[in-house]
Amino acid sequence: MKNIKDTIQKKNGHLKEKVLQFGEGNFLRAFVDWMIDEANDERHFDGSVVIVQPIERGMVDRINDQNGMYTLIMRGLENGEKTEKVKAITSVSRGINPFEDYEGYMAMAESGDLQVIVSNTTEAGISYVEGDKLEDPLPKAFPAKICKFLYHRYKHFDGDKERGILLLPVELIDNNGGELERIVKQYASEWNLEPAFITWLDEACSFANTLVDRIVTGYPRDEVEAYSEKFGYEDNLMVTSEVFNLWVIEADKKYAQMFPIQKTSANVIWTDDARPYKKRKVRILNGAHTSTVLSAYLSGFDFVGQFIEDADYNTYLKALIFDEIIPTIDLPDDELKAFADAVFERFGNPFIKHRLLDISLNSVSKFTARCLPSLLDYKAEKGVLPVRMTYALAALLKFYDVKEEEEGFFGVRENGEKYPVKDDRKNLQFFEKIWQEKDITILVERILANKDLWYQDLTEVEGLKEAVTTHLHNILTLGTKEMLKSL
Ligand SMILES: NC(=O)c1ccc[n+]([C@@H]2O[C@H](COP(=O)([O-])OP(=O)(O)OC[C@H]3O[C@@H](n4cnc5c(N)ncnc54)[C@H](O)[C@@H]3O)[C@@H](O)[C@H]2O)c1
Ligand SMILES: O=P(O)(O)OC[C@@H](O)[C@@H](O)[C@H](O)[C@H](O)CO
Structure with a gap:
């Protein structure tokens, strides 16, 4: 049987790589990349996602083997009726393993198209690791990687405030955006980076607190054969989820124009305070x-x-x-x-x-x-x-x-x-x-x-x-x- 990449036409192959995503796991692929796919289908965004593997062991090779494509199967009850929605997701342009392709990864920091960084590095990811240095190609801590990446971007664009980034961490910790920002600045101070870089972080970038909600159950091990038969292709990255979805984003409303995923059928709320939503859900x-x-x-x-x-x-x-x-x-x-x-x-x-x-x-x-x-x-x-x-x-x-x-x-x-x-x-x-x-x-x-x-x-x-x-x-x-x- 043919693979999905030889069967499905990548409908958005021409898109600009506007999103960098740390994490290749089931959740991001069944949630964020699906929302971006919807926004592209409806011509609201016209941007694709480059996935970065945050830890040494991962699966970007498998993502590239399928040209970034995979099938999302959303199943649940809607008004008491059983429903199943299947979508071939084509919003991911490619994956980068920064442990093997450091140059390719850092080239993204120099990209004029890049606007958004999304991350899901589990609850363990947004933390400080002592000893990480600017000279390390890939510092261990995720916030240290982000600090280094953003500093490179800041230098490359000579502090241009038009080249800032909207950061959307979805890790399920309290105050995820605020924590990421705090630790990024901690590294900036430890590494003696110039105060103007901090000003650039404050004025050109935004670290949004976000709350995500969708039950993602991953690869449908027991049903893969039946689904392959039904779709007429093989897909090693099939992912299943419920239909329900909610993304609450605490950020300036101007970013809703730049990243207009709320214009799709996805359930997205831009707000001044994500805390009540988070408390209720968690x-x-x-x-x-x-x-x-x-x-x-x-x-x-x-x-x-x-x-x-x-x-x-x-x-x-x-x-x-x-x-x-x-x-x-x-x-x-x-x-x-x-x-x-x-x-x-x-x-x-x-x-x-x-x-x-x-x-x-x-x-x-x-x-x-x-x-x-x-x-x-x-x-x-x-x-x-x-x-x-x-x-x-x-x-x-x-x-x-x-x-x-x-x-x-x-x-x-x-x-x-x-x-x-x-x-x-x-x-x-x-x-x-x-x-x-x-x-x-x-x-x-x-x-x-x-x-x-x-x-x-x-x-x-x-x-x-x-x-x-x-x-x-x-x-x-x-x-x-x-x-x-x-x-
Ligand atoms: N599955 C769900 O229903 C669901 C829903 C909402 C939120 N989440 C959150 O998403 C996270 C991942 O879930 P998933 O279903 O995608 O799992 P997964 O196993 O498919 O993916 C795990 C991801 O986390 C990364 N990762 C693991 N350990 C890391 C570390 N120490 N530092 C940096 N990155 C690390 C991996 O590279 C991979 O991208 C969970 O922690 C969970 O809190 C999951
Ligand atoms: O994904 P975890 O391992 O952090 O937690 C397990 C579940 O509680 C979680 O995945 C929920 O299903 C999810 O948070 C729903 O949005």
């Missing part, structure tokens, strides 16, 4: 994922859709969202409830097979960022601890009862199956060691006291140690699901 949708999937996986489920169908998990999740998370968010009640109802519908999407093990990746930092704020706010407001959220923390501890083997760290679920646990190696080593402790009270105390995990000593939260110890004890004796039913 606490309700991502918080619900992280507080449920570990327990559900231990109980024997593999996909989100399965636990939504289960009466006990459904009841647990409703109470968790409506009684424990929503009261901690300061937004109109009807808006929050509408969003939560939509999340239930999205989790129950009959087409979406969202693997619990995929969602479980890096659950410690996810719990800290996505669940802990709700738990602590609830305690502060009501004076008592939220029972389901504390249960979720106990389930996390059980999920991280791991042992290291040659291929990584593994836990064992209640049906005896082994499962991989993926997280920071230091965290996993800590959990392996601590689980040798047989006294549950001591075990919980040591885990909650570890500030490297939670950025604070959780034993200082009144009653938390006791609540988690009781839940964990019951999980170990009654079983994860039996314990959940009793909440």
Whole structure:
């Protein structure tokens, strides 16, 4: 069977390369590149995307093998009706591996066509790494790479304010644009770059805070053959997602003219304040994922859709969202409830097979960022601890009862199956060691006291140690699901 590149005509081959994208993962390809594809189809943008691989191991070769093209399959319910929309995405002009083609990568800094930089380097990407230098061809930290790239551009164009860049990081951390800007400036100061460069960053560039929302389930492993048959071509980069999409961008409205993706059917909001949207989404949708999937996986489920169908998990999740998370968010009640109802519908999407093990990746930092704020706010407001959220923390501890083997760290679920646990190696080593402790009270105390995990000593939260110890004890004796039913 022929490949997509030999079957589909690249309709936008003539476009100017206006966007540089750090990250070649499923999410960006099913979200940003799709929006740009729509904007090109409707002749609002006329720009293509150059994808840069942010870390040494990646897949830009595979992207180039397909001439940047791939198929996006969007599936879901619209007004209760099942819907499937298929689109061959042709907005990506090419991929660059900067570890192999440094010149090609830096040439982009000199491009007069370039207007926008998008990034998704996971929650780990926007961070400071000590020791990165301007002389390093590719500094390790992503913000250091950006600082060097922008400095090169600034020098090349002699500080021309017309050559600034709109930066749109989509990493799911608080204040993503602000953080990227802060660390870029930290490197600029450490590297003694001239003050005029900082002025250029301030006046010609914009680091926008953004919030993204779309469930992207990636390569449809089990359905690839059927889809290839249907499309009449082979595509190694097929990606599946839900139909729902939302991109909230906090930036000056002038940028909406330059990058007019809101003119398409994509759901894009340009705003002065993205924080309420972010809080609502991260606490309700991502918080619900992280507080449920570990327990559900231990109980024997593999996909989100399965636990939504289960009466006990459904009841647990409703109470968790409506009684424990929503009261901690300061937004109109009807808006929050509408969003939560939509999340239930999205989790129950009959087409979406969202693997619990995929969602479980890096659950410690996810719990800290996505669940802990709700738990602590609830305690502060009501004076008592939220029972389901504390249960979720106990389930996390059980999920991280791991042992290291040659291929990584593994836990064992209640049906005896082994499962991989993926997280920071230091965290996993800590959990392996601590689980040798047989006294549950001591075990919980040591885990909650570890500030490297939670950025604070959780034993200082009144009653938390006791609540988690009781839940964990019951999980170990009654079983994860039996314990959940009793909440
Ligand atoms: N899949 C979704 O439903 C979804 C939705 C919204 C946001 N996201 C966010 O997108 C991120 C990636 O998800 P995906 O589905 O594209 O995964 P993926 O595995 O397909 O892609 C991961 C991407 O992250 C990059 N990356 C990994 N580690 C990095 C590091 N240390 N520094 C810099 N870059 C790094 C990789 O190069 C790759 O481009 C997740 O962290 C998630 O928070 C995902
Ligand atoms: O993608 P992660 O691994 O950061 O988190 C897992 C899910 O919670 C996440 O992918 C959601 O599906 C997504 O954030 C929806 O917009």
